[in-house]
Amino acid sequence: MQRIPFFSVISKYDTAIWVRVVGTILTSLAGFMMRPYLVFYLYDKLDGSVFLSMLIVGLQPLCGIFVNLYAGSLSDKYGRKPMMLAALLIQAFAIGGYIFASHVWEFALISIVNGIGHAMYGPAANAQISDVVPEQKRAEVFALLHTALNMGSAFGPLLGLLLFTMNPSIIFLACSVTLVAYAGLVIWKVPETMPVKSEEVLAAAKASKVKIKWSEHKPLLWITFLAMPVSLLYAQVESTFPLHLQQNFENYKSVFATIITFNGCVVIALQLWIAKRTEHVPAYIVVAVSYMLFAVVSIGYGFVPYLAILLFVEFLFTIGEMLNGPHIQKVISVIAPVEHRGLYFSVFGMNWQLSRAIGPVLGGLLFSHYGGKVMFAVVGVILIAAGIAQTRYIRSLNRKQEEPAVEGVLQV
Secondary structure, rough: OOHHHHHHHHOOOOOOHHHHHHHHHHHHHHHHHHHHHHHHHHHHOOOEEEEHHHHHHHHHHHHHHHHHHHHHHHHHHOOOHHHHHHHHHHHHHHHHHHHHOOHHHHHHHHHHHHHHHHHHHHHHHHHHHHOOOOOOHHHHHHHHHHHHHHHHHHHHHHHHHHHHHOHHHHHHHHHHHHHHHHHHHHHOOOOOOOOOOOOOHHHHHHHHHOOOOHHHHHHHHHHHHHHHHHHHHHHHHHHHHHHHHHHHHHHHHHHHHHHHHHHHHHHHHHHHHHHHOOOOHHHHHHHHHHHHHHHHHHHHHOOOOOHHHHHHHHHHHHHHHHHHHHHHHHHHHHOOOHHHHHHHHHHHHEEEEEEEHHHHHHHHHHHHHEEEEEEEEHHHHHHHHHHHHHHHHHHHHHOOOOOHHHHHOOOO
């Protein structure tokens, strides 16, 4: 009798969702073995150049900006599964290239190709969730995937630290093999989930091929624009933050690994509980709290000199991301028309691509000239301003209850 709850949980979601969960665990484990140390790896390979290292890191999302819109439209046209497969294999090929690269142009090419694959994957994978998960359960599923992502972050950094000191090539090989294995799971177990389009939907899609009227999609554009400061903070965590720690901690690699591992463990413990507790809270309240926490965290990253206090700051960061991510993604899934789900997630994904493209370069310039304290203080101020604007905008949408598209946002 005690086994029934387990099987009820397994049967609660479509097979495609569980493949996503397993694949996310595998790839995040490999990814978090690599990403925390990629900046250090490039910094050493490029003769200690902060600017070149940040430029290489920024090329991946910069390339993704140009691929993103086309990737979403292609997933709406050809299906989710082909785009996911192509994306995983392209990323596997690119990351494997780090093993053989030694020149700036080689690292740049790898970053560009990896950016293409990364940009292709997200819109198709997120649209797949909208295809198979009822609206009222989407925030919970996005939270489940976020938990799976952080299972990798809980163990990947410490394992990566061990392997990085031995031979960084092992990390790149592991990432490449894991991506290929995930592609195999998709081929084996994931069916095509794109809804069969009626004649009316096909006719509307053909009519919209001429030109998309972006004035009809203002909620998507505003939410995406105002989400950029959050992804800007993430961009600094992945690029300049390790170098900031290097200047303030003697054992900076261990400190960075500890912070990321702590973040992952907290998410595993609390993400689904927080998603359940906040699923009926108005979106603007969840957004306001998350942006406030992110602003405090940015200041803390810049000024806290002790690991114990830094872990408390990281706890606040983790709460903020657990509040923000699943609910913002659910908002996008609700306001997206059926025939444009891939496109909507592509457009929203551009906030990450833009921030991760310009963030490391701008952050690197601020860091080089003024130091990490000033850089993170600037990001904190931007987060406060964007949080106020995002909160007011979503709240204003909630007040327009007579509009059907906005009523979906009210349920977030």
